[in-house]
Amino acid sequence: MRAPTTGDPVTQHQPRTPDDAHTRQILDLVTRGHAQSRSELASQLGIAASTVGLRVQSLLDSGLLQEDGVGTSRGGRRPRVLRPASDGGSVLTVDLGGRHARIGKHDLSGALLEVRSAEVDLSAGPVPTLAAISTVFDDLTRDDAAPIRAIGVSLPGPVNVETGAVDQPSRMPGWPGFRVGDHLRSRFDVATITVDNDANLAALGEHRAQFGLSKHSITVKAGTAIGSGIIVDGHVHRGASSAAGDITHTRIDGSGDIPCSCGNTGCLETVASGASLVRQMHELGRGDVQVVGDVLALARDADPAATTLVRTAGTHLGQALSGVVNFFNPHAVFLTGSMSASEPFLAAVRSRVYEACHPLATQNLRIEAAMTGADAILHGAARQALEGLELPGPAS
Template identity: 65%
Template sequence: MPLSPNPLDDQNRRIVELVAGGQAASRSELAKILDVAVSTVSLRVQALIDADVLREDGHGNSSGGRRPRRLRVNVAEARILAAELGGGHARIGLLDLTGKLHASETIPINIAAGPEETLKKVAAGCRALAGDTEIRAIGMALPGPVRLQTGSVDQPSRMPGWQGYRVRERLTELLGVPAVVDNDANLMALGEHHRRLSPAEDSITVKAGTAIGSGIIVQGAIHRGATAAAGDITHTQIDPTLNEPCSCGNRGCLETVASGASLVRQMGELGQSVPDAAAVLALARDGDPTATTLIRTAGTHLGQALSGVVNFFNPHAVFLTGSLSASEPFIAAVRSRVYEACHPLATQTLLIEAAASGQDAALYGAARIALDAVDLTA
């Protein structure tokens, strides 16, 4: 079973982050930043040294007394596994305790085959990727709602056979290490935020691909809401007069007019059959007017849905990921609509752009929650 986070674990994680990021290289510097006694920091640092998480490496400059021992993160030993499941593929990665991605690959899966077959295949891929490396934990991003208390899938719309399945428990059984699972949009948001912004800032990351999802980060942490549904703009009603039904039972939801799947459907309705959203994007790059218009319209719809969120939440940044984020017309349409519909104060310093983490955003986020869930000194 995964270990529950506690204040000591949080403090250990913060110490590792400060040393890894170059913000602190000694016990005294850590004590100053954390606003605690040097003796308190020394106890925690020694525990991390004993666990081979930190190492002492030479001496720093003296400020009047004895030269302090310099600290560094030991990245040569333990690793964290991360995985993101999609409908037909899984992205897996191997990261160190500083959050650096050392290796990654994409393996084919069929999520509709059910949880047992899928997780066994992903676990096998993870073991092969890790080799003889010591693994401390695994974090997994799932393409559906997750009940955090049980680590199970909760009312997924595109994961037949997964309802109520305890993914966290099964992963721990298959890999023999603590496991943590969360929704993929949440973990993409977490991963992108910490690569782009400070822990004190707020952001929204929208995954615009075959489906649409988003994650909200408040002061560096995932905001999940009362029932873990925060950030689910998928079912924001854009136009109730539209005939296309949504999986939620309503009509005119954002996903029915702005997702990659909706673009494929709309192209077919206009007499141009395409296999997937990637084909729509390719046509737009080649100047096809129908594809370009549909992509711009989708961006406008997403911008409309986001404008209310931006006005209410006032984030520092909106990051766009997923296949549609590769389209500049799509991003331009989102940006244009948000700026048009929002109060000037809400957009005064707002950053709206494609996520920089690309296809590995969820891996960074998954590794981060995996580190949060284990005792680094164990």
């Protein structure tokens, strides 16, 4: 399959032909449990039963779906129940961070079956990092008879999804221009390998869990750094140069002249990220604080300095989000990452957004911690990889 063209938010993973479109829609509805029979598929898709039958048969023949028992009759013959094939293969995913990686194994429904953690060092470069990940992939699938169907990779930097390479990352020496998908494809016999930014995949994973293929949302990953992804009608919105949703470098009023990794000063990252909270605690003489988790733990224990910094960070994030909410009018804003577990942080974000936005923009707006938690990125990577699968043509 030709790599998707960057910049189109809705057609990013859309099929190229009507036959492919119907097959992909059928696979999506069955794997997400929204349809279990040919008649339900025909009703939901508004296409002829004969067309559904041909597409379903091609998915059965390819081993992506299976028939499992019979359903409830509605006056005629009892329908055969369709499910993702239990032995149809697996999808592997990886959420790469600066010092660690979370690696997942999924079935063809996208359900997460197993998670492993591995120590990595992105600064060592892509080849040794991906070698460590490949070792875990091998271990996860060592006893599998069925093939690896797809691999989804999350990287902590801007990604050109057409090439599968990071583009102008701030803290990934040796990675710019390195084609991660091509490298893994040479190691594993897998046609479908997708690569994307971690914030986009967190947004996709959370949105699909909450809304499926409808509605609009923003997901903010607030941890050591800050990133966000935008979802339109269930698909990642990337913008003209794949920079949509990057609120990290929004200039914040009253932030001072703290230099940012982008070369400007006063960006959101310099006052609201976990790294900035650690820096500010050091400036207050709290040398015992080493990581953002230490700041959050102090805030939970009602430490005045830590609590004030956490709430202020939430207010700054809410300020940056308010303009986006007014302009985009999403159904929900989801927060993930370590800071999303802090109630003072979450309350401050809500307060600032509701205060600064037009009432119509917040009338039905949900602002809450992500339900998928630490697994949001893995779920998003699996969903994107599944949507990139090469699908069979209609059965003859």
